[in-house]
Amino acid sequence: MKSGSFLFALTALCATAAQAETPLERGAYLVRTIAACGNCHTPKNQDWSEQTGKLLAGGFVIDLPPFTAIAPNITPDKETGIGNWTDQQIVRAIREGIRPDESVIGPPMPFQFYRSIADRDAQAIVAYLRSVPAVRNAVGKSVYRLKLPDGWGNAASDPDPPPQNDKLVYGAYLAGPLGHCLECHTPMLADGSRDMARAGAGGLPVPGPLGDVVPPNLTPDRETGLGDWTDGEIRRAITQGMARDGRKLSPPMAFAYYARMTPRDLDAIIAYLRSLKPVRTAR
Ligand code: HEC
Ligand code: HEC
Known part of the structure; x- marks a missing residue:
């Protein structure tokens, strides 16, 4: 093999390796790092360490003057989590703040930012959420002392991340x-x-x-x-x-x-x- 074609083969191999990241791997990476969904959605102990066995199972309370928000259970449990929601319904909840029953999800879910998550990344996040253990954990309802808007606007995202x-x-x-x-x-x-x-x-x-x-x-x-x-x-x-x-x-x-x-x-x-x-x- 000439060195030129060897380099070409190597580059092609690296490109394949990069593409080989599955949606589940991409979603796991995003949720466990930069998106940090568990920072709100995993319940915490007194010292703010995360409770074990409760990954993304909800119950963490965020108390600010305009609201007392309780992060919901986003594990695949069918009764207390989002196990009955379709992929599209979960994507819509994350980016547009609308639940399957058309009710509006309140802050501090950061919809001004999440609405621009690329389609492919939103779907990858859903693939990961579907893969975590279903935890039965019923949590209370948030209380909003401000008037919530009717919606946060449609997703303003590209199909692919930049x-x-x-x-x-x-x-x-x-x-x-x-x-x-x-x-x-x-x-x-x-x-x-x-x-x-x-x-x-x-x-x-x-x-x-x-x-x-x-x-x-x-x-x-x-x-x-x-x-x-x-x-x-x-x-x-x-x-x-x-x-x-x-x-x-x-x-x-x-x-x-x-x-x-x-x-x-x-x-x-x-x-x-x-x-x-x-x-x-x-x-
Ligand atoms: C939930 C709110 C929140 C988010 C999200 C957040 N930060 Fe912060 N950040 C803070 C607060 C509060 C402090 C100060 C903490 C303190 O003073 O003890 C801080 C401190 C910092 C500091 C130290 C600055 C200084 O002057 O000491 C840096 C750098 C920083 N954040 C960068 C980031 C980056 C980059 C991200 C996203 C990857 C990020 N933050 C996400 C709330 C946040
Ligand atoms: C700053 C805290 C915070 C972060 C970060 C956050 N969420 Fe939320 N999320 C909430 C709160 C609080 C609610 C419920 C608001 C309400 O009661 O209307 C919520 C609601 C939801 C819902 C609707 C669930 C239901 O049963 O109503 C989904 C789905 C969701 N979040 C997924 C995610 C995902 C995925 C991420 C990461 C990409 C994420 N959230 C990051 C706080 C957060």
Whole structure:
């Protein structure tokens, strides 16, 4: 074999290997890393460690002034989970916030971001949800003290996720639609949506195990954002929950999930954060 055709064969082989990721593998990767669905949908112990044997079985309560939300059971249990829903019904619930009975799903499910999850990734997530053990766990109903909209709009997604070798575009997809980093880390407008003109400039307090914590500014502003941080420092904050000065960061950010991301996905997210418009905020 001439070296040229050998290289061609090798490239073809690598391409096949990349395509060989099944929907189930892709879904497992997304849910266990960047999407971190279990950070809300798996019930927690007092110390916020996740309860064993209850993967995605619901019951975790998110208490904020406008609502007391209870994350539902999204295991395949037919009575207390989503075992009777069709794939399309689950995809619609995730991206558009509408249940099979047409009722509207409330916050903090981040529909402003999830509506842009690509078709193929939404289907992969469903393939994974179908594969986890069915857990019987009936949970209570959320209470909303704000008026929920009639809907969150139709899915605004592409059939396929953006190409992984386009670092900035793929990083934006990871930090937005899939990971909703920007949900927590972006200021809110009067209508409750995120102010994308100030994407990443820090958000409203979110409840953690020891009280409320404020999501800081992730834009490249050198004084109040990440402008002076090294890539290594940003990576350590995301995956180990350690601030630049060594302080331990508090949940609800899903550090343990993000720690399982591929180095390539982490790099894409960091490159994307570096591309945000610098915004100066109070620190
Ligand atoms: C920030 C917390 C949070 C995250 C992250 C989150 N969810 Fe949810 N989810 C909720 C809450 C709370 C509800 C219920 C809201 C209500 O009661 O109207 C919900 C509702 C749902 C429902 C409707 C279930 C039902 O029985 O009504 C599905 C399906 C669902 N989520 C799937 C997912 C998937 C898949 C992911 C990850 C891609 C995810 N969620 C990420 C908090 C979250
Ligand atoms: C559920 C809300 C939430 C989500 C989602 C979230 N974060 Fe955070 N993040 C926080 C909070 C709150 C803090 C501060 C914690 C503290 O001060 O103890 C934080 C801290 C950080 C820090 C440290 C910044 C500093 O100045 O100390 C970085 C970097 C960061 N987040 C990046 C990300 C990225 C990247 C994602 C998505 C992969 C993400 N966050 C998703 C809430 C969130």
